[in-house]
Amino acid sequence: MVIKRALLSAVLVLLALVLQVSVLGRLQLPGATPDLLLLVVVGLGLVFGPSGGCLTGFAAGLLADLAPPSDHAIGRYALVLCLMGYAAGLLRAEPGRPRSVLVPLVVVAGAALVSTVLYAGVGALVGDTAARHVGLPSLMVTALLYDLLLAPFVVPAVMLLARWADPSAAGGEVNGPGLGTIARYRTTRESSGLPSSGRKIRTKS
Known part of the structure; x- marks a missing residue:
């Protein structure tokens, strides 16, 4: 089960990273860029729990830090996605307890806002003032909008694949x-x- 979970997480993260860099990153949308990696990490965290979400988030963020055309300090995005994956894992449904379909959307909304603030905050500590020039409120609003538009198509599919890879991680929902x-x-x-x-x-x- 552990190997199956790791392989699925790796495939989903690599696929999201490729789409993030080659497609979403080139759309030149106003404000923030749609964060497909964040959605994948949140979806896996909601199924695999805090430890799985944390490890997946750190690995996904580190790959994004190293992937060209990265222009920020290595480890910055890894820290953000690590925290977001852990937080999403804390909100995993308990076995046998029904969950509203709106919960993943609420988690995505919170993760979009918090991750934008954390990313800008860590950047300010290392001397990156790009968020200050664009405007943090504008980044937060556009990040929230873009991620919520993508979430209904990405997060349920990721959670379904995660439950298939490890039915025991889904609790009573399987x-x-x-x-x-x-x-x-x-x-x-x-x-x-x-x-x-x-x-x-x-x-x-």
């Missing part, structure tokens, strides 16, 4: 929250000497 609840109820009743219907067992004396 079989559905209702089926997971029924299974646990039956196990509890049978271990206490009661049938699954809830009626006591009668024995002849």
Whole structure:
């Protein structure tokens, strides 16, 4: 399972990085650039949890730091995506608990805003004033808009592939929250000497 998770994460991160650099980075959109890597990291974090999201985010960010035409300090984006992956993993649904379809969008919205501020803040510490020239509010608004437009097409697909790679990481959502609840109820009743219907067992004396 670990190898399958690692291979899937590597493929998704590399694919997102190629599209980020060769397609999205050349669109010359006003303000920020759509962050496909962030969406992939958030989707994997929501399934694999804090440790998986953190490791994936760090690896994805480090690759983005090294990939041309990178013009910022190495490790800057790795730190941002590492934190975003960890935070997304903390919001992973508990086994057997249903989750609203709006939760991934809310997580993406928060990650888009926080990552933009963190990236600009770390840049200011190392002398990068590009965000100051463009305007941080403009970057935050455009990053939020672009990422939310891409999220419904990217995040659900990433989460579906992640659950396929490691069904145990999906908790009770693989079989559905209702089926997971029924299974646990039956196990509890049978271990206490009661049938699954809830009626006591009668024995002849």
